[in-house]
Amino acid sequence: MSTRSDEQHETNAPQREGGGSAKRKRSRPWGLLALAFALGLLMWSCIPKGYLISSSVDELSTGDAVIALRIGHAESVSGLEAPIHDSWVVLLDAQGNLEGALRRDDSVDRLAWLDSGISYGSREQEYLTTEDGTRVVDRDHSRIAEYGRYLLPDGRIVVVSSWSDKGLLIDTIEPDGSMTTVETEGTRGDMGQCGGRIVSIVDTKQLPRAKASEAFEAYAAQSGGDGDQPEVLSVVVQLTDLDGGTPQILGVAPENNVLGSGQKMFACEGDVITVPGIQVADPDSTKRAKVSEPEGTLVLQRWDLSTGQRTVIPVLDEQGNPIELGRDPNIDRYVGIQVGREYRFISADGHAFAVDLDSGQGRHLFSYREPGNYPPVLFQVTKTGVYALDDDLQGRRVNLIYLPWDGGERRKVLTTTKLEGYIKTWSPLSGHVRKIESFTLRPGWDGGA
Secondary structure, three states: OOOHHHHHHHHHHHHHHHHHHHHHHHHHHHHHHHHHHHHHHHHHHHHHOOOOOOOOOOOOOOOOOOOOEEEEEEEEEOOOOOOEEEEEEEEEOOOOOOOEEEEHHHHEEOOOOEEEEEEEOOOOOOEEOOOOOEEEEOOOOOOOEEEEEEEEOOOEEEEEEOOOOOOOEEEOOOOOOEEEEEEEOOOOEEEEOOOEEEEEEEEEOOOOOOHHHHHHHHHHHOOOOOOOOOOEEEEEEEEEEEEEOOEEEEEEEOOEEEEOOOOOOOEEEEOOEEEEEEEEOEEEEEEEOOOOOOOEEEEEEEEEEEOOEEEEEEOEEOOOOOOEEEEOOOOOOOEEEEOOEEEEEEEOOOOOEEEOOOOOOOEEEEEOOOOOOOOEEEEEOOOOOOOOEEEEEOOOOEEEEEEEEEOOOOOEEEEEEEOOHHEEEEEOOEEHHHHHEEEEEEOOOOOOO
C-alpha cells in the first residue's frame, strides 16, 4: 500500500506545482513511523522461541536450586504501553544457571525458603515448591498485598496480608496444605514473630472502638487508675490463634514520639520483644514528612508481653553519644537477626547497625551503596553477614554479594546474565523492564562465603 501511494504522488507531482511536494513532506513522518513499526515487528519476530522458559506448576521443583527470585511488574520504557502485571518465580543453581521458572498471571508476593520448601503466594493462591514439585492451595479470600510470611515452631506457615484499607488477612497454612483465613480490623503496624506468636504494634486510633476501649481498660488496670488517662495508647496485639477475628491485647503504654520503621521482624527472647525505633525530636514535623525520612535518634522499645509493659532504651555509640538517624543513615524497613546478645540489622537503603540488647550500646557497622543503582538492592541476613542482590542495569547482570557484619572483605558469591530474558522483554516500539522484587536463599547454603 505504501509503495502504490508513493507512486501516485510522483505521477501527480508535475500537475500540482508545489502542492504534491508539500504533501510528500507532510507524509514523511508517517513513513518513518511505519518503518519503525515494521522494524519493531521484525525485531519481535526474530526473538528466539523459548526466550522466556516457563515450567508448569507440577514440574517446578527445587532440584539443585540455591536461590529463588520473584520478578514482576514490568514497566514500559517508552511509556507507550500499559505495564505488565504478571510475575515470574525463577530458580537458579550455584552457578547461576536456570533450574526452573513459573509464570503467574497475577502478582506473586515475597518468597520465603523454609525448611519445608519455598513458600509464596498470589492474590488467589498459595504455593509451596519442594523437591517433589509445587503444591497449590486456592484462597477463600482474595488479598491486596502481603506484609509478612512466617514459619511457626509447629510447622504452620502464617501469612499476613491486607484485604482492604481497614485491616488484615491472617492465613494459617497447616503442614498438610489446608488453610484457614481470619479477617481483622485496624491492626496494621510494625510486626514480627516471637516464638509461636505473630504480633503487631499499633495505636488505639487504628483499632475498632470496642478494642480501643479494651486497651484503655487494660491500661487503667495496669496503672492502678492513678494519674490522667492518655489520649492515645500504643498497643501490642497478637495476630495468630485469633478468637473470632479479635486480636488479643498483649501490652499497652502511653503513646510516645518513638516511630517504628516499617519492619516485619524484631528480637525475641521468651515473652520479651525488642524493637529498634526512632525517637523523633519534632513529632509535629514528622507527621508532615515521609515515614522513611524522620529525623531523630536510635532507641529500643522493649515490650514484656508477660506484664504488658514497655521500656524505651536510648541507643548510644561507643563514645556515649546518641546515634543520629534521618534520610542517611536510616533504619527504614530493615531486616535483622539476633546474634548472641546483639541484634544486627540492615535498612532497605543499606545502612547496617548492631545493638547490644542488654546495655543498649550500638554501632553503625557499614553502609552499602551502589551509585545510581536501580532497582534498589535487596538484602537477606544471616548470623555471619548480609547477602545483597543487585541488578547491573547496564550489563543486565545480576550479582549476589556477601557483606560480613564485622566489616571484612565483601565477596561476589554469584553472577549471572541468564535472567536477562525475564528482566527485560521487548514488544514493537517499546521495551518492558521487569524488577527483581524478592529473593530467598536455600537454608544452609552460604555460597562459600
